[in-house]
Amino acid sequence: xxxxxxxxxxxxxxxxxxxxxxxxxxxxxxxxxxxxxxxxxxxxxxxxxxxxxxxxxxxxxxxxxxxxxxxxxxxxxxxxxxxxxxxxxxxxxxxxxxxxxxxxxxxxxxxxxxxxxxxxxxxxxxxxxxxxxxxxxxxxxxxxxxxxxxxxxxxxxxxxxxxxxxxxxxxxxxxxxxxxxxxxxxxxxxxxxxxxxxxxxxxxxxxxxxxxxxxxxxxxxxxxxxxxxxxxxxxxxxxxxxxxxxxxxxxxxxxxxxxxxxxxxxxxxxxxxxxxxxxxxxxxxxxxxxxxxxxxxxxxxxxxxxxxxxxxxxxxxxxxxxxxxxxxxxxxxxxxxxxxxxxxxxxxxxxxxxxxxxxxxxxxxxxxxxxxxxxxxxxxxxxxxxxxxxxxxxxxxxxxxxxxxxxxxxxxxxxxxxxxxxxxxxxxxxxxxxxxxxxxxxxxxxxxxxxxxxxxxxxxxxxxxxxxxxxxxxxxxxxxxxxxxxxxxxxxxxxxxxxxxxxxxxxxxxxxxxxxxxxxxxxxxxxxxxxxxxxxxxxxxxxxxx
Amino acid sequence: xxxxxxxxxxxxxxxxxxxxxxxxxxxxxxxxxxxxxxxxxxxxxxxxxxxxxxxxxxxxxxxxxxxxxxxxxxxxxxxxxxxxxxxxxxxxxxxxxxxxxxxxxxxxxxxxxxxxxxxxxxxxxxxxxxxxxxxxxxxxxxxxxxxxxxxxxxxxxxxxxxxxxxxxxxxxxxxxxxxxxxxxxxxxxxxxxxxxxxxxxxxxxxxxxxxxxxxxxxxxxxxxxxxxxxxxxxxxxxxxxxxxxxxxxxxxxxxxxxxxxxxxxxxxxxxxxxxxxxxxxxxxxxxxxxxxxxxxxxxxxxxxxxxxxxxxxxxxxxxxxxxxxxxxxxxxxxxxxxxxxxxxxxxxxxxxxxxxxxxxxxxxxxxxxxxxxxxxxxxxxxxxxxxxxxxxxxxxxxxxxxx
Numbered sequence: 001x002x003x004x005x006x007x008x009x010x011x012x013x014x015x016x017x018x019x020x021x022x023x024x025x026x027x028x029x030x031x032x033x034x035x036x037x038x039x040x041x042x043x044x045x046x047x048x049x050x051x052x053x054x055x056x057x058x059x060x061x062x063x064x065x066x067x068x069x070x071x072x073x074x075x076x077x078x079x080x081x082x083x084x085x086x087x088x089x090x091x092x093x094x095x096x097x098x099x100x101x102x103x104x105x106x107x108x109x110x111x112x113x114x115x116x117x118x119x120x121x122x123x124x125x126x127x128x129x130x131x132x133x134x135x136x137x138x139x140x141x142x143x144x145x146x147x148x149x150x151x152x153x154x155x156x157x158x159x160x161x162x163x164x165x166x167x168x169x170x171x172x173x174x175x176x177x178x179x180x181x182x183x184x185x186x187x188x189x190x191x192x193x194x195x196x197x198x199x200x201x202x203x204x205x206x207x208x209x210x211x212x213x214x215x216x217x218x219x220x221x222x223x224x225x226x227x228x229x230x231x232x233x234x235x236x237x238x239x240x241x242x243x244x245x246x247x248x249x250x251x252x253x254x255x256x257x258x259x260x261x262x263x264x265x266x267x268x269x270x271x272x273x274x275x276x277x278x279x280x281x282x283x284x285x286x287x288x289x290x291x292x293x294x295x296x297x298x299x300x301x302x303x304x305x306x307x308x309x310x311x312x313x314x315x316x317x318x319x320x321x322x323x324x325x326x327x328x329x330x331x332x333x334x335x336x337x338x339x340x341x342x343x344x345x346x347x348x349x350x351x352x353x354x355x356x357x358x359x360x361x362x363x364x365x366x367x368x369x370x371x372x373x374x375x376x377x378x379x380x381x382x383x384x385x386x387x388x389x390x391x392x393x394x395x396x397x398x399x400x401x402x403x404x405x406x407x408x409x410x411x412x413x414x415x416x417x418x419x420x421x422x423x424x425x426x427x428x429x430x431x432x433x434x435x436x437x438x439x440x441x442x443x444x445x446x447x448x449x450x451x452x453x454x455x456x457x458x459x460x461x462x463x464x465x466x467x468x469x470x471x472x473x474x475x476x477x478x479x480x481x482x483x484x485x486x487x488x489x490x491x492x493x494x495x496x497x498x499x500x501x502x503x504x505x506x507x508x509x510x511x512x513x514x515x516x517x518x519x520x521x522x523x524x525x526x527x528x529x530x531x532x533x534x535x536x537x538x539x540x541x542x543x544x545x546x
Numbered sequence: 547x548x549x550x551x552x553x554x555x556x557x558x559x560x561x562x563x564x565x566x567x568x569x570x571x572x573x574x575x576x577x578x579x580x581x582x583x584x585x586x587x588x589x590x591x592x593x594x595x596x597x598x599x600x601x602x603x604x605x606x607x608x609x610x611x612x613x614x615x616x617x618x619x620x621x622x623x624x625x626x627x628x629x630x631x632x633x634x635x636x637x638x639x640x641x642x643x644x645x646x647x648x649x650x651x652x653x654x655x656x657x658x659x660x661x662x663x664x665x666x667x668x669x670x671x672x673x674x675x676x677x678x679x680x681x682x683x684x685x686x687x688x689x690x691x692x693x694x695x696x697x698x699x700x701x702x703x704x705x706x707x708x709x710x711x712x713x714x715x716x717x718x719x720x721x722x723x724x725x726x727x728x729x730x731x732x733x734x735x736x737x738x739x740x741x742x743x744x745x746x747x748x749x750x751x752x753x754x755x756x757x758x759x760x761x762x763x764x765x766x767x768x769x770x771x772x773x774x775x776x777x778x779x780x781x782x783x784x785x786x787x788x789x790x791x792x793x794x795x796x797x798x799x800x801x802x803x804x805x806x807x808x809x810x811x812x813x814x815x816x817x818x819x820x821x822x823x824x825x826x827x828x829x830x831x832x833x834x835x836x837x838x839x840x841x842x843x844x845x846x847x848x849x850x851x852x853x854x855x856x857x858x859x860x861x862x863x864x865x866x867x868x869x870x871x872x873x874x875x876x877x878x879x880x881x882x883x884x885x886x887x888x889x890x891x892x893x894x895x896x897x898x899x900x901x902x903x904x905x906x907x908x909x910x911x912x913x914x915x916x917x918x919x920x921x922x923x924x925x926x927x928x929x930x931x932x933x934x935x936x937x938x939x940x941x942x943x944x945x946x947x948x949x
Contacts, residue, residue: 425814433805436798461810 019059022359022541023294027052032295034534035306036371038498039384039418040321042291042310043371045515052532053365055406056294057541060281061356063333067113071120071337074274078340079348084121084272087202090129095197096121097171097224098206100139101149102377104278105210105538109329113276115155117206117337121274122158134196135168138205138223140230141466141473142378143427144170149380173226173473174463181228182267185259189232191267194224198269205342207275211396211540212246212353215275216254216346217261225260227457227475232256236445239485244399246542248350261342274339275349278332279356280539288328292539318422325374326381354402357542361406364545366530367522368407369515370397372417373538378472378480382424386503387431387439387477389419394484394494397537403545406533410492412522416515419499419507426470430462434477435506443508445485453478492525549939550586550698551917553613554579554629560616567615572925574615576918580632589694589702592680593657596702597640599647603721603911604696605635605936606924608752608832609855610688614921619857626689627682633696633937634688637711637720638703644711646723647696647703648892649687650878655704656681668881668888671731686878697914699939709892712900719905721936722755726904727895729755730763732853732876734884736826738764743806745770745799747840748830749778750927751907751934752853754785756828758902761787763884763894768806770824772796772839775928785902796839803843819865824848828876832856841865841873851876907933913941 025031033044034054047054064070075084088094098114101107118135125133135154137145150168151159162168171194172178180198182191197203197220205223209215222230232238233256239245241252248254264271283289287309290302298306313321336352338345376384376392384392393415398405407413423432438452453475456462462474494509495518504511512518522530535541556579563578574580591598610632612618634649650670653661656679664672677683684690687703694701711720733756738744744766746756757771769791771782779793794802800818804811809822816838823845829836832854838861840850846869853876866873879891899905909932912920917937924935 429811433801436794436801437792437805460808461804464810 019061022058023056024359024361025054025056027054032298034295034536035291036416037373037538038371038416040318040325040374041313041418042306043416047532047534048519051529052534054534054536055359055361055541055543056536057280057539058356058359060279060333060539061335063279063335064337067334067337068116068120070334071117074337074339075120075124078272079338080344081272081340084204084339085124085128087270087272088125088128088130092130092132092201093199094125094130094133094202094204095200096133096135096204096206097138097197097220098135098153099208099214099219099223100137100142101145101153101380102142103208103210103214104330104332105375105377105380106282106326106328106330107152107380108278108332110152111155112153113208113278113334114153114206115158117274117276118154118158121204121206133162133167134200135162136194136197136224137170138219139171140223140225141173141227141476141479143466143470143472146470171224172467174467179226182269183263185256185263187256187259189256189260190229191221191260191263192225192229193220193264193269197224198267202270202272204272205274207273209275209277209349209353211357211400212248212350212542213253215349216248216257217264217342218254218257219273220264220269220271221257221260227473229260231457234479234482236449236482236485239482240489242399243486244401244405246399247402248346258343271342272339273342273345274337275345276334277336277349277352277356279335281332282330282539284331321374322383354542357540358402358544359541361543361545364404364408365406365411365533366408366526367412367414367519367532369414369532369534370416370537372397372415378476379424379427382427383422385423385428385431385435386419386421386507387434387480389415389417389496390507391480391483393417394487395480396483397535398484398487400535400537400540400542401545402542405490406535406543406545407491409490410526412493412495412525412530413487413491414495414497414515414518414522416497417499419496419503421500421503427472428477429465429471430456430459430474431472431477434481439506445482445488448478448481493522495521547584548586548588548698548700549584549914550631550694550700551914552581552583552586552629553632554581563614564616567617567925570922570925571615572611572922575921575925578614578616580614580917580921582915582917586631586698588700589692591702592692593704596704597708599636599638599640599645599701599703600699601633601636601638601696601701601939602644603637603717603908603936603938604633605721605725605908605934606920607635607725608750611921611924612855612857615925617857622685622689625676625683625685627684627691630684630689630691631695631698631701632688633698633701634686635721635724635936636687636696636701637717638696638701640708644717644720645708646711646720646892647687648707648709648727648879649724651676651681651684651686651690651693653679654706668890670880671878672880697937697939699914709896712896714900715896716905718908719899722899722904722907722934723892723895725751725934726755726759726899727879727891728752728853730759730894730898731879731882731891732756732828732830732851733759734763734882735874735876736764736828736849736851738766738826740765740767742766742825743768743770743803744826744828745772745803745824745840745843746828746830747772747796747799747836748854749773749775749782750830753830754778754781754907754933755904756830756853757782757791758785758904759898761785761789762898762901765789766826768792770794770799770802770806772799775931777931777933778928781907781933796835799839800843807845818842820845822846826851828853830854832859834859834861837861841871844869844871846870848872849874908936909933911936911938911941913937914939
């Protein structure tokens, strides 16, 4: 075993068998109650026998045994590109951009894969005599990363070498002197990118592909861009035509980013893309491992561990839970690393993501059930506010499909989450106003876009907080709402179990006290005895629906 | 003998009311200094011109509640005489006529000549002689031992206080004329300009009246209304008329003010404030929290108008000083200047009540012998979906009616 590779279920599995693929379990009377995440808490629910099924994620893939060697090999033997050393020369301007704090979820144990890749790139740059190097957290309109978060992503050695000299920093999408407009796509979409990146001889993009939406041209065309360009694909129309946005070939979001990528390439922007994938080992070997086990395989010890964890979380108040849970660092293992030309690299990456996450599912369901966890890409070390509940449920989880949505058109989505009207005042200031002002007026994404987006996007206060504090951009809650636009157009109704009733209604959904109540309410929309699918996630899983 | 609710000087009951109302506003009606009596001697007429009235409806105002709950400011001690019968929002019978009472007891009612400068200018509420002349101390009917008040079956009034009720006004509409006059005076005191951004804090009777008055006389560019309860929000939207308003919960006021003025917020928690802010804030609550919010979201050199009776409050006035904000009171009514013309506030109020249908704000009426229930209802009006609660003195021993 490599000294840097943690022991993992995948490693244990190898002794037994290969990691098991995902599973669709038909629920019968002998099926035990199933674990649901409920925000910062856990629940066990018995599903109706004879008409329910559970989609379980595949077990963690075997990690690469020597990740540093694999990374170096990817840099030296890239896809459709010269080796990285051949692209590096003394006197050049090199910009290394990397994915921000929104990935992975939860954060990974040290060393973060970005640190490994960046250190490898910097070693090669040093060998080539490159000394004009900038490192940029490609966060687009996300909040700026803190020093601790940057240190975690790139490692202390890199941070201490570059940050004090102003060569490691967060992208600023509102810096009037920091962005350049490179032109328009054939669809009239403006293309904007960090000035430093545009003026560099080479951009090395260091990606971590947690879901298939990530990576490709989205890394640079979105991550290093600003509102002027992002509004062309972060909008209702694009999201409604992305079916799903996790499926590159059927995603207008990706098509638009790829068109912007063409403009980048035509403008002479050289990108050396490095993409990585990790397995879905969120919990390691410790007591948390029970959360990834299939319930009928729980031992007595597992049950005791689960009961203890559940009781402990229930007893803690939200502030205590928010101190404890974000401390968890997942022992992901690297499953692939590929580098070179953006599109060619991304094809391989996507296959590797699917290899870990995809489960074949036959047919759609009347009612789809998610248990939403405590974390989403936009509340790392923060609070999962109601708009992020919408985004995680109707955006990310709903779109974890290829082919057809898991739930039929006009079907019902049930979410399990407390959905309290709590917001992180530093991270999400415009979300508070979005909730108070915009959602009080309408929940229709198109009306929201028409009536409010521009004002929020150009609001000086939000701009100030984004640039100087750790606030998401003023327009960000709009994007979170649009992320659910496809689901909103597809679904007949949304019910949130255990959510604060007034808050749930503000979102335009129906509150239910229990899952049984929610299922009963769903029959008003989809008729009696509906089929139910529980999509057990996390760990991340994607359905290939035929 | 007449039936009346009499406010007596009783320190023990006053203390009990103060304690009880700390637990629940309006609880002072059951244990406080207000007593229901059937043996009150009819009042003597204070002067030859005075007339005797039979109240039909008499509203419960915030200042009445404050007195009954033992929470009035001691400021009033010199301009109130006990025992008194409360009730200054009154529609009454007078020899077959229906009249509303303009309750301020100024120089004319007190037989004082020459009248003071304020009365001469028509600013009745600012009269300098509230404790002089032929009447004992009393700033208004309903706080003076010589005049009685509307919470009785018999009271007296000077003809200068009386306004005939137009036939189209029912009693509910008529009893709203006095609070509508206060609201009109408050709204006009704010001097709102068409391009102003304005907030109204509070959406009880006074706040809703101010919203209606602003919509009718001086609609601003943007109006934000802080309302705690759903029915208040609905009323605010209706009364704001075609120009509309934004309604928010009180805790969201500063953020809402920031949104409509495109300013920024500095500080957090109790010290959060807008960098710019609203041109005018009209505080219809009068609490420390509402005044603090008003000072936090009104722009430098802006204006705060206190329409709600404030009482004793503790507020950091640093923002008032640092931002050069003007804070002005708006008490009762008198004469307004509108479009270059001087008009009595009561006339404007009668017009406003008719135009906005403010009679609909009277939610429930009670007979005098159910005073404790009525006061409790008024104390919890917002929570209980009500706006204005009134006594119907002629209906004692009958059941209350609600709508």
